[in-house]
Amino acid sequence: MLNTMALIDRVQLELGAQEPWPKDAKLYQPYEVEQILLSDNANCLAVQAFLKMCNLDFVVEPRANAEAMSPSGKVPFLKAGAFVVSELEGIVSFVNNKGISLTEKFDQEAKSDMRAYMSLVHNVIEVAELYISWVDKETYNEVTSVRNGSIYPWPLNHIQNRAKRNQVIKKLKVLQWYKKSTKEVLEEVENCCQALSDRLEGKEYFFGTSCELDALLYGHVHTVLTNTKTVAMKKLADVIKKFNIITEHCRRIDEQFMRRSSCVYFG
Template identity: 40%
Template sequence: MESSELDKPEVPWPADAHLYQPSDGNQILLPELSSCLAVKTYLRMCNLPFTEKISENAEFMSPGGRLTHLPLLRLGPIQTFAEFEPIVAQVEIIQDGSSLNSWMTEDQRDDLRSLVNYVENVFTLAEIHMIFMDMVNYQLYTAPRSEAAHPWPLSTIRRLDKQKAAQRLLKVYQWQDMDNDQVLHELGLCVGALIDQLEGNQSEDFFLCGSRPCELDALVFGHVTAIMTTKLPNMELAEILSTYPRLLAHCRRIDESLFEGKLLATGDNEKPLEMLGK
Protein backbone atom coordinates (compact mmCIF):
# COMPACT_ATOMS: atom_id res chain seq x y z
CA MET A 1 0.00 0.00 0.00
CA GLU A 2 1.42 3.38 -0.97
CA SER A 3 0.49 5.87 1.74
CA SER A 4 1.37 8.81 -0.49
CA GLU A 5 -1.65 7.97 -2.64
CA LEU A 6 -3.97 7.55 0.33
CA ASP A 7 -2.98 10.71 2.24
CA LYS A 8 -3.73 13.36 -0.36
CA PRO A 9 -4.65 16.65 1.37
CA GLU A 10 -7.75 17.20 -0.76
CA VAL A 11 -9.50 14.09 0.62
CA PRO A 12 -12.39 15.49 2.73
CA TRP A 13 -12.32 12.91 5.51
CA PRO A 14 -13.80 14.54 8.65
CA ALA A 15 -11.77 14.83 11.82
CA ASP A 16 -14.71 13.56 13.86
CA ALA A 17 -15.27 10.16 12.25
CA HIS A 18 -16.80 7.82 14.83
CA LEU A 19 -17.40 4.08 14.53
CA TYR A 20 -20.07 2.65 16.86
CA GLN A 21 -20.45 -0.97 17.94
CA PRO A 22 -21.71 -2.92 20.98
CA SER A 23 -19.36 -4.12 23.67
CA ASP A 24 -16.96 -6.91 22.67
CA GLY A 25 -17.04 -8.26 26.19
CA ASN A 26 -20.61 -9.50 26.62
CA GLN A 27 -22.92 -8.12 23.94
CA ILE A 28 -21.68 -8.23 20.34
CA LEU A 29 -22.53 -11.35 18.33
CA LEU A 30 -20.20 -13.15 15.91
CA PRO A 31 -21.67 -11.77 12.63
CA GLU A 32 -21.68 -8.25 14.05
CA LEU A 33 -18.10 -8.60 15.24
CA SER A 34 -17.02 -9.82 11.80
CA SER A 35 -18.56 -6.77 10.14
CA CYS A 36 -17.02 -4.40 12.68
CA LEU A 37 -13.55 -5.92 12.27
CA ALA A 38 -13.84 -5.78 8.47
CA VAL A 39 -14.72 -2.07 8.52
CA LYS A 40 -11.96 -1.23 11.00
CA THR A 41 -9.43 -3.11 8.88
CA TYR A 42 -10.60 -1.38 5.70
CA LEU A 43 -10.34 2.08 7.28
CA ARG A 44 -6.83 1.26 8.49
CA MET A 45 -5.86 0.08 5.01
CA CYS A 46 -7.09 3.45 3.72
CA ASN A 47 -5.12 5.30 6.42
CA LEU A 48 -8.34 7.01 7.54
CA PRO A 49 -8.49 7.93 11.25
CA PHE A 50 -11.56 7.09 13.31
CA THR A 51 -12.57 6.91 16.94
CA GLU A 52 -14.24 3.76 18.19
CA LYS A 53 -17.32 4.26 20.31
CA ILE A 54 -18.77 1.41 22.38
CA SER A 55 -22.53 1.77 22.75
CA GLU A 56 -25.19 -0.62 24.00
CA ASN A 57 -27.59 1.09 21.60
CA ALA A 58 -25.38 0.95 18.50
CA GLU A 59 -27.79 -1.36 16.68
CA PHE A 60 -30.73 0.98 17.34
CA MET A 61 -28.71 4.00 16.14
CA SER A 62 -28.03 2.28 12.81
CA PRO A 63 -29.78 3.60 9.67
CA GLY A 64 -30.37 -0.03 8.65
CA GLY A 65 -28.68 -2.58 6.44
CA ARG A 66 -29.00 -5.98 4.77
CA LEU A 67 -27.36 -8.28 7.27
CA THR A 68 -26.08 -7.02 10.64
CA HIS A 69 -26.84 -3.25 10.75
CA LEU A 70 -23.36 -2.83 12.28
CA PRO A 71 -20.99 -1.13 12.63
CA LEU A 72 -22.36 2.41 12.43
CA LEU A 73 -20.01 5.00 10.91
CA ARG A 74 -20.81 8.63 11.67
CA LEU A 75 -19.02 11.22 9.56
CA GLY A 76 -19.48 14.63 11.10
CA PRO A 77 -22.75 15.58 12.81
CA ILE A 78 -25.18 14.29 10.15
CA GLN A 79 -23.93 11.53 7.83
CA THR A 80 -24.31 7.95 9.05
CA PHE A 81 -23.64 4.66 7.27
CA ALA A 82 -23.91 1.05 8.41
CA GLU A 83 -22.39 -2.29 7.39
CA PHE A 84 -19.32 -3.05 5.32
CA GLU A 85 -20.42 -2.49 1.72
CA PRO A 86 -22.25 0.85 2.23
CA ILE A 87 -19.32 2.18 4.25
CA VAL A 88 -16.84 1.12 1.55
CA ALA A 89 -19.02 2.76 -1.11
CA GLN A 90 -19.07 6.03 0.85
CA VAL A 91 -15.30 5.99 1.39
CA GLU A 92 -14.81 5.50 -2.35
CA ILE A 93 -16.99 8.55 -3.03
CA ILE A 94 -15.03 10.64 -0.54
CA GLN A 95 -11.62 9.53 -1.76
CA ASP A 96 -12.60 9.59 -5.43
CA GLY A 97 -9.53 8.78 -7.56
CA SER A 98 -7.36 7.85 -4.57
CA SER A 99 -9.54 5.06 -3.15
CA LEU A 100 -8.06 1.71 -2.17
CA ASN A 101 -9.04 -0.01 -5.43
CA SER A 102 -8.31 2.91 -7.75
CA TRP A 103 -5.45 0.93 -9.36
CA MET A 104 -7.98 -1.53 -10.83
CA THR A 105 -9.75 -1.27 -14.16
CA GLU A 106 -13.51 -0.72 -14.18
CA ASP A 107 -14.10 -4.36 -15.15
CA GLN A 108 -11.89 -5.51 -12.28
CA ARG A 109 -13.82 -3.31 -9.85
CA ASP A 110 -17.11 -4.78 -11.08
CA ASP A 111 -15.77 -8.31 -10.53
CA LEU A 112 -14.51 -7.27 -7.11
CA ARG A 113 -17.92 -5.93 -6.05
CA SER A 114 -19.56 -9.20 -7.06
CA LEU A 115 -17.02 -11.25 -5.12
CA VAL A 116 -17.29 -9.01 -2.05
CA ASN A 117 -21.08 -9.42 -2.08
CA TYR A 118 -20.80 -13.21 -2.40
CA VAL A 119 -18.18 -13.55 0.34
CA GLU A 120 -20.04 -11.29 2.75
CA ASN A 121 -23.30 -13.15 2.18
CA VAL A 122 -21.84 -16.62 2.69
CA PHE A 123 -19.69 -15.82 5.72
CA THR A 124 -22.38 -13.77 7.44
CA LEU A 125 -25.17 -16.28 6.79
CA ALA A 126 -22.94 -19.11 8.00
CA GLU A 127 -22.21 -17.17 11.19
CA ILE A 128 -25.87 -16.28 11.75
CA HIS A 129 -26.94 -19.88 11.15
CA MET A 130 -24.30 -21.26 13.50
CA ILE A 131 -25.20 -18.99 16.43
CA PHE A 132 -28.99 -19.01 16.05
CA MET A 133 -29.84 -22.45 14.61
CA ASP A 134 -27.26 -24.53 16.49
CA MET A 135 -29.06 -24.88 19.82
CA VAL A 136 -25.94 -25.33 21.93
CA ASN A 137 -24.44 -22.12 20.55
CA TYR A 138 -27.78 -20.34 20.87
CA GLN A 139 -28.39 -21.27 24.49
CA LEU A 140 -24.84 -20.80 25.81
CA TYR A 141 -23.58 -17.92 23.62
CA THR A 142 -26.26 -16.10 21.60
CA ALA A 143 -29.08 -15.87 24.14
CA PRO A 144 -26.99 -14.43 27.01
CA ARG A 145 -25.37 -11.84 24.73
CA SER A 146 -28.69 -10.85 23.16
CA GLU A 147 -30.08 -10.17 26.64
CA ALA A 148 -27.01 -8.55 28.19
CA ALA A 149 -27.82 -4.89 27.55
CA HIS A 150 -31.39 -4.96 28.88
CA PRO A 151 -33.19 -5.68 32.17
CA TRP A 152 -35.91 -8.33 32.39
CA PRO A 153 -38.48 -8.56 30.76
CA LEU A 154 -37.06 -6.37 27.97
CA SER A 155 -34.07 -8.73 27.79
CA THR A 156 -36.32 -11.65 26.85
CA ILE A 157 -38.23 -9.57 24.31
CA ARG A 158 -34.98 -8.42 22.74
CA ARG A 159 -33.59 -11.97 22.55
CA LEU A 160 -36.72 -13.25 20.82
CA ASP A 161 -36.72 -10.28 18.41
CA LYS A 162 -33.13 -10.99 17.38
CA GLN A 163 -33.89 -14.69 16.97
CA LYS A 164 -36.91 -13.96 14.74
CA ALA A 165 -34.92 -11.45 12.69
CA ALA A 166 -32.17 -14.02 12.14
CA GLN A 167 -34.69 -16.67 11.10
CA ARG A 168 -36.34 -14.26 8.64
CA LEU A 169 -32.99 -13.39 7.11
CA LEU A 170 -32.01 -17.03 6.72
CA LYS A 171 -35.38 -17.70 5.08
CA VAL A 172 -34.86 -14.86 2.57
CA TYR A 173 -31.60 -16.47 1.44
CA GLN A 174 -33.05 -20.02 1.70
CA TRP A 175 -30.64 -21.07 4.44
CA GLN A 176 -33.30 -21.75 7.09
CA ASP A 177 -33.60 -25.48 6.41
CA MET A 178 -29.88 -26.21 6.15
CA ASP A 179 -28.14 -28.35 8.73
CA ASN A 180 -24.63 -27.61 10.00
CA ASP A 181 -22.98 -29.84 7.41
CA GLN A 182 -24.68 -27.99 4.56
CA VAL A 183 -23.67 -24.63 6.02
CA LEU A 184 -20.05 -25.78 6.33
CA HIS A 185 -20.19 -27.03 2.73
CA GLU A 186 -21.31 -23.60 1.49
CA LEU A 187 -18.57 -21.93 3.52
CA GLY A 188 -16.02 -24.38 2.11
CA LEU A 189 -17.05 -23.49 -1.45
CA CYS A 190 -16.63 -19.81 -0.67
CA VAL A 191 -13.22 -20.32 0.93
CA GLY A 192 -12.24 -22.44 -2.07
CA ALA A 193 -12.96 -19.48 -4.34
CA LEU A 194 -10.77 -17.30 -2.15
CA ILE A 195 -7.95 -19.85 -2.26
CA ASP A 196 -8.21 -19.82 -6.06
CA GLN A 197 -7.80 -16.04 -5.92
CA LEU A 198 -4.67 -16.37 -3.79
CA GLU A 199 -3.19 -19.15 -5.90
CA GLY A 200 -3.78 -17.08 -9.02
CA ASN A 201 -1.12 -14.70 -7.75
CA GLN A 202 2.51 -15.53 -8.37
CA SER A 203 3.78 -14.56 -4.93
CA GLU A 204 2.64 -15.36 -1.41
CA ASP A 205 3.13 -11.67 -0.63
CA PHE A 206 0.31 -10.73 -3.00
CA PHE A 207 -3.22 -9.98 -1.83
CA LEU A 208 -6.51 -11.49 -2.97
CA CYS A 209 -6.81 -9.36 -6.11
CA GLY A 210 -3.19 -8.56 -6.89
CA SER A 211 -0.11 -6.91 -5.43
CA ARG A 212 -2.10 -4.34 -3.43
CA PRO A 213 -4.80 -4.74 -0.77
CA CYS A 214 -8.45 -4.04 -1.50
CA GLU A 215 -11.74 -4.21 0.38
CA LEU A 216 -11.97 -7.96 -0.19
CA ASP A 217 -8.82 -8.47 1.90
CA ALA A 218 -10.33 -6.40 4.71
CA LEU A 219 -13.65 -8.26 4.53
CA VAL A 220 -12.06 -11.71 4.60
CA PHE A 221 -9.71 -10.70 7.41
CA GLY A 222 -12.63 -9.44 9.50
CA HIS A 223 -14.61 -12.65 9.17
CA VAL A 224 -11.69 -15.02 9.60
CA THR A 225 -10.41 -13.14 12.64
CA ALA A 226 -13.82 -13.04 14.30
CA ILE A 227 -14.45 -16.74 13.71
CA MET A 228 -11.00 -17.84 14.85
CA THR A 229 -11.01 -15.68 18.01
CA THR A 230 -14.62 -16.14 19.17
CA LYS A 231 -15.04 -18.94 21.70
CA LEU A 232 -18.25 -20.78 20.80
CA PRO A 233 -19.49 -24.02 22.37
CA ASN A 234 -19.57 -25.45 18.82
CA MET A 235 -16.36 -24.37 17.03
CA GLU A 236 -17.11 -25.99 13.65
CA LEU A 237 -16.68 -22.74 11.72
CA ALA A 238 -13.19 -22.24 13.16
CA GLU A 239 -12.38 -25.90 12.60
CA ILE A 240 -13.15 -25.74 8.89
CA LEU A 241 -11.14 -22.52 8.46
CA SER A 242 -8.19 -24.17 10.19
CA THR A 243 -8.02 -26.63 7.28
CA TYR A 244 -7.05 -23.76 4.93
CA PRO A 245 -3.55 -22.72 6.06
CA ARG A 246 -3.03 -20.54 2.97
CA LEU A 247 -6.01 -18.36 3.92
CA LEU A 248 -4.92 -18.15 7.56
CA ALA A 249 -1.40 -17.19 6.51
CA HIS A 250 -2.83 -14.44 4.33
CA CYS A 251 -4.85 -13.09 7.26
CA ARG A 252 -1.86 -13.28 9.59
CA ARG A 253 0.15 -11.11 7.19
CA ILE A 254 -2.59 -8.47 7.37
CA ASP A 255 -2.66 -8.85 11.14
CA GLU A 256 1.08 -8.26 11.34
CA SER A 257 1.02 -5.25 9.02
CA LEU A 258 -1.95 -3.47 10.61
CA PHE A 259 -2.27 -4.80 14.17
CA GLU A 260 1.28 -5.86 15.11
CA GLY A 261 0.24 -9.52 14.94
CA LYS A 262 -1.87 -9.24 18.10
CA LEU A 263 -5.15 -10.68 16.81
CA LEU A 264 -4.38 -14.03 15.22
CA ALA A 265 -1.78 -15.57 17.49
CA THR A 266 -1.52 -19.29 16.71
CA GLY A 267 -3.88 -21.43 18.75
CA ASP A 268 -5.39 -18.53 20.71
CA ASN A 269 -9.18 -18.47 20.38
CA GLU A 270 -9.77 -16.19 23.35
CA LYS A 271 -7.60 -13.20 22.49
CA PRO A 272 -9.29 -9.89 23.34
CA LEU A 273 -10.06 -7.60 20.40
CA GLU A 274 -10.46 -4.25 22.19
CA MET A 275 -7.30 -2.78 20.61
CA LEU A 276 -8.80 -2.77 17.11
CA GLY A 277 -10.39 0.67 17.28
CA LYS A 278 -7.43 2.35 19.00
Protein backbone atom coordinates (compact mmCIF):
# COMPACT_ATOMS: atom_id res chain seq x y z
CA MET A 1 0.00 0.00 0.00
CA LEU A 2 2.82 2.38 0.93
CA ASN A 3 4.70 1.58 -2.28
CA THR A 4 1.56 2.28 -4.27
CA MET A 5 1.06 5.64 -2.57
CA ALA A 6 4.71 6.55 -3.15
CA LEU A 7 4.34 5.65 -6.84
CA ILE A 8 1.20 7.81 -7.10
CA ASP A 9 3.01 10.73 -5.46
CA ARG A 10 5.96 10.36 -7.84
CA VAL A 11 3.69 10.25 -10.89
CA GLN A 12 1.83 13.33 -9.67
CA LEU A 13 5.12 15.22 -9.24
CA GLU A 14 6.21 14.25 -12.74
CA LEU A 15 2.89 15.37 -14.21
CA GLY A 16 3.09 18.62 -12.29
CA ALA A 17 6.51 19.27 -13.77
CA GLN A 18 4.98 19.45 -17.24
CA GLU A 19 2.84 22.46 -16.36
CA PRO A 20 4.09 26.05 -15.97
CA TRP A 21 4.07 27.61 -12.51
CA PRO A 22 0.52 28.92 -11.96
CA LYS A 23 -0.02 32.60 -11.26
CA ASP A 24 -2.59 31.74 -8.59
CA ALA A 25 -0.51 29.34 -6.48
CA LYS A 26 -1.74 29.32 -2.89
CA LEU A 27 0.07 28.38 0.30
CA TYR A 28 -2.37 27.21 2.97
CA GLN A 29 -1.53 27.55 6.65
CA PRO A 30 -3.24 28.27 10.01
CA TYR A 31 -4.06 31.83 11.07
CA GLU A 32 -0.82 33.42 12.29
CA VAL A 33 -2.01 35.51 15.23
CA GLU A 34 -4.91 33.48 16.63
CA GLN A 35 -4.00 29.89 15.90
CA ILE A 36 -0.52 28.94 14.68
CA LEU A 37 1.96 27.20 17.01
CA LEU A 38 5.75 27.51 17.15
CA SER A 39 6.80 24.57 14.98
CA ASP A 40 4.00 25.12 12.44
CA ASN A 41 4.82 28.82 12.21
CA ALA A 42 8.48 27.98 11.61
CA ASN A 43 7.72 25.49 8.84
CA CYS A 44 5.26 27.84 7.13
CA LEU A 45 7.83 30.66 7.15
CA ALA A 46 10.48 28.29 5.81
CA VAL A 47 8.33 27.40 2.80
CA GLN A 48 7.48 31.05 2.17
CA ALA A 49 11.19 31.92 2.21
CA PHE A 50 12.06 29.03 -0.11
CA LEU A 51 9.42 30.02 -2.67
CA LYS A 52 10.62 33.64 -2.56
CA MET A 53 14.21 32.49 -3.04
CA CYS A 54 12.98 30.71 -6.18
CA ASN A 55 11.18 33.90 -7.34
CA LEU A 56 7.88 32.02 -7.53
CA ASP A 57 4.54 33.80 -7.15
CA PHE A 58 2.14 32.65 -4.44
CA VAL A 59 -0.32 34.02 -1.94
CA VAL A 60 -0.75 32.89 1.66
CA GLU A 61 -4.23 31.54 2.39
CA PRO A 62 -4.95 31.22 6.12
CA ARG A 63 -7.48 28.51 6.98
CA ALA A 64 -8.67 27.43 10.40
CA ASN A 65 -8.68 23.80 9.24
CA ALA A 66 -5.47 23.94 7.18
CA GLU A 67 -3.99 20.95 9.00
CA ALA A 68 -7.04 18.82 8.21
CA MET A 69 -6.99 19.97 4.58
CA SER A 70 -3.34 18.98 4.09
CA PRO A 71 -2.68 15.66 2.31
CA SER A 72 -0.08 14.79 4.96
CA GLY A 73 -1.95 16.29 7.91
CA LYS A 74 0.83 18.85 8.33
CA VAL A 75 1.19 22.50 7.36
CA PRO A 76 1.85 24.30 5.19
CA PHE A 77 0.60 22.85 1.92
CA LEU A 78 0.76 24.30 -1.57
CA LYS A 79 -1.97 24.25 -4.19
CA ALA A 80 -0.37 24.84 -7.60
CA GLY A 81 -2.85 24.33 -10.41
CA ALA A 82 -4.34 20.85 -10.03
CA PHE A 83 -1.61 19.71 -7.63
CA VAL A 84 -1.50 19.80 -3.83
CA VAL A 85 1.84 19.26 -2.08
CA SER A 86 2.63 19.59 1.63
CA GLU A 87 5.66 20.43 3.79
CA LEU A 88 9.02 21.89 2.81
CA GLU A 89 10.64 18.73 1.47
CA GLY A 90 7.63 17.84 -0.69
CA ILE A 91 7.31 21.37 -2.03
CA VAL A 92 11.04 21.52 -2.78
CA SER A 93 10.74 18.28 -4.80
CA PHE A 94 7.71 19.62 -6.66
CA VAL A 95 9.53 22.84 -7.55
CA ASN A 96 12.70 20.96 -8.54
CA ASN A 97 10.72 18.78 -10.92
CA LYS A 98 9.74 21.95 -12.75
CA GLY A 99 13.41 22.61 -13.44
CA ILE A 100 13.71 25.22 -10.68
CA SER A 101 16.46 24.37 -8.20
CA LEU A 102 18.48 26.36 -5.69
CA THR A 103 21.02 23.52 -5.45
CA GLU A 104 21.54 22.78 -9.14
CA LYS A 105 25.23 23.71 -8.99
CA PHE A 106 25.88 21.90 -5.70
CA ASP A 107 28.04 18.78 -5.87
CA GLN A 108 26.95 15.59 -4.07
CA GLU A 109 29.02 16.39 -1.00
CA ALA A 110 27.36 19.79 -0.61
CA LYS A 111 23.91 18.27 -1.07
CA SER A 112 24.65 15.62 1.56
CA ASP A 113 25.93 18.27 3.97
CA MET A 114 22.82 20.36 3.36
CA ARG A 115 20.51 17.44 4.13
CA ALA A 116 22.48 16.64 7.29
CA TYR A 117 22.17 20.19 8.61
CA MET A 118 18.47 20.27 7.71
CA SER A 119 18.02 17.09 9.75
CA LEU A 120 19.83 18.77 12.63
CA VAL A 121 17.39 21.70 12.54
CA HIS A 122 14.39 19.36 12.39
CA ASN A 123 15.68 17.01 15.09
CA VAL A 124 16.77 19.67 17.58
CA ILE A 125 15.25 23.11 17.10
CA GLU A 126 11.87 21.87 15.87
CA VAL A 127 11.68 19.21 18.59
CA ALA A 128 12.59 21.84 21.18
CA GLU A 129 9.72 23.98 19.91
CA LEU A 130 7.37 21.04 20.38
CA TYR A 131 8.73 20.44 23.88
CA ILE A 132 8.33 24.08 24.93
CA SER A 133 4.85 24.28 23.41
CA TRP A 134 3.39 21.07 24.81
CA VAL A 135 5.45 20.07 27.89
CA ASP A 136 6.26 23.40 29.53
CA LYS A 137 3.18 24.07 31.67
CA GLU A 138 3.15 27.86 31.40
CA THR A 139 3.54 27.81 27.61
CA TYR A 140 0.92 25.10 27.22
CA ASN A 141 -1.64 26.87 29.40
CA GLU A 142 -1.09 30.42 28.19
CA VAL A 143 -0.23 29.91 24.51
CA THR A 144 -0.56 26.40 23.08
CA SER A 145 -3.93 25.33 24.47
CA VAL A 146 -5.45 28.73 23.65
CA ARG A 147 -4.23 28.78 20.06
CA ASN A 148 -4.71 25.11 19.25
CA GLY A 149 -8.22 25.10 20.70
CA SER A 150 -9.25 28.49 19.30
CA ILE A 151 -11.14 27.09 16.30
CA TYR A 152 -13.26 24.66 18.34
CA PRO A 153 -16.21 25.32 20.68
CA TRP A 154 -16.14 24.05 24.26
CA PRO A 155 -15.80 21.16 25.16
CA LEU A 156 -14.41 20.07 21.78
CA ASN A 157 -11.46 22.44 22.20
CA HIS A 158 -10.48 20.66 25.42
CA ILE A 159 -10.78 17.23 23.76
CA GLN A 160 -8.77 18.31 20.71
CA ASN A 161 -6.03 19.82 22.87
CA ARG A 162 -5.72 16.65 24.91
CA ALA A 163 -5.57 14.47 21.78
CA LYS A 164 -2.92 16.67 20.15
CA ARG A 165 -0.87 16.88 23.33
CA ASN A 166 -0.90 13.09 23.71
CA GLN A 167 0.23 12.76 20.10
CA VAL A 168 3.15 15.16 20.59
CA ILE A 169 4.19 13.62 23.91
CA LYS A 170 4.22 10.19 22.29
CA LYS A 171 6.61 11.54 19.64
CA LEU A 172 8.81 13.18 22.29
CA LYS A 173 9.00 9.90 24.21
CA VAL A 174 10.09 8.02 21.08
CA LEU A 175 12.79 10.66 20.51
CA GLN A 176 13.74 10.44 24.21
CA TRP A 177 13.06 14.13 24.76
CA TYR A 178 10.01 13.94 27.02
CA LYS A 179 11.94 13.34 30.24
CA LYS A 180 14.48 16.06 29.51
CA SER A 181 14.45 19.14 31.71
CA THR A 182 14.00 22.57 30.12
CA LYS A 183 17.67 23.21 30.88
CA GLU A 184 18.68 20.07 28.97
CA VAL A 185 16.47 21.07 26.03
CA LEU A 186 18.08 24.51 25.89
CA GLU A 187 21.53 22.92 26.01
CA GLU A 188 20.62 20.75 23.01
CA VAL A 189 19.53 23.87 21.13
CA GLU A 190 22.72 25.70 22.07
CA ASN A 191 24.88 22.83 20.78
CA CYS A 192 22.85 22.77 17.57
CA CYS A 193 23.23 26.51 17.10
CA GLN A 194 26.97 26.25 17.70
CA ALA A 195 27.29 23.65 14.93
CA LEU A 196 25.20 25.77 12.56
CA SER A 197 27.13 28.91 13.44
CA ASP A 198 30.46 27.17 12.84
CA ARG A 199 29.29 26.00 9.42
CA LEU A 200 27.93 29.42 8.48
CA GLU A 201 30.86 31.50 9.75
CA GLY A 202 32.34 33.81 7.14
CA LYS A 203 29.52 33.28 4.66
CA GLU A 204 26.21 35.00 3.94
CA TYR A 205 24.55 31.66 3.22
CA PHE A 206 25.55 28.12 4.15
CA PHE A 207 26.73 27.15 0.68
CA GLY A 208 27.48 30.55 -0.82
CA THR A 209 24.02 31.04 -2.32
CA SER A 210 20.64 30.69 -0.66
CA CYS A 211 19.14 27.19 -0.49
CA GLU A 212 16.44 25.30 1.39
CA LEU A 213 18.66 24.95 4.48
CA ASP A 214 18.82 28.76 4.71
CA ALA A 215 15.04 28.93 4.34
CA LEU A 216 14.48 26.26 6.99
CA LEU A 217 16.77 27.85 9.58
CA TYR A 218 15.26 31.26 8.85
CA GLY A 219 11.76 29.96 9.56
CA HIS A 220 12.73 28.56 12.94
CA VAL A 221 14.96 31.41 14.08
CA HIS A 222 12.48 34.11 13.08
CA THR A 223 9.65 32.24 14.82
CA VAL A 224 11.56 31.73 18.07
CA LEU A 225 12.80 35.33 18.21
CA THR A 226 9.34 36.79 17.67
CA ASN A 227 7.43 34.54 20.09
CA THR A 228 8.52 35.23 23.66
CA LYS A 229 5.30 35.27 25.67
CA THR A 230 6.42 32.87 28.40
CA VAL A 231 9.58 32.33 30.43
CA ALA A 232 10.52 29.18 28.51
CA MET A 233 9.91 30.84 25.14
CA LYS A 234 12.10 33.78 26.20
CA LYS A 235 14.86 31.41 27.31
CA LEU A 236 14.72 29.63 23.95
CA ALA A 237 15.04 32.98 22.16
CA ASP A 238 17.91 34.00 24.45
CA VAL A 239 19.86 30.88 23.47
CA ILE A 240 19.59 31.74 19.78
CA LYS A 241 20.47 35.39 20.42
CA LYS A 242 23.87 34.24 21.69
CA PHE A 243 24.80 33.44 18.10
CA ASN A 244 25.14 36.66 16.14
CA ILE A 245 26.01 34.77 12.96
CA ILE A 246 22.63 33.03 13.06
CA THR A 247 20.57 36.11 13.94
CA GLU A 248 22.31 38.11 11.20
CA HIS A 249 21.55 35.29 8.77
CA CYS A 250 17.89 35.59 9.75
CA ARG A 251 17.96 39.36 9.33
CA ARG A 252 19.58 39.00 5.90
CA ILE A 253 16.84 36.70 4.61
CA ASP A 254 14.18 38.86 6.21
CA GLU A 255 15.38 41.90 4.29
CA GLN A 256 16.49 40.32 1.02
CA PHE A 257 13.68 37.84 0.38
CA MET A 258 10.82 38.56 2.76
CA ARG A 259 11.08 42.32 2.16
CA ARG A 260 10.77 43.16 5.83
CA SER A 261 12.63 45.90 7.65
CA SER A 262 15.11 45.10 10.41
CA CYS A 263 13.57 44.86 13.86
CA VAL A 264 14.94 45.30 17.37
CA TYR A 265 14.48 41.62 18.30
CA PHE A 266 17.60 40.77 16.28
CA GLY A 267 19.75 42.73 18.69
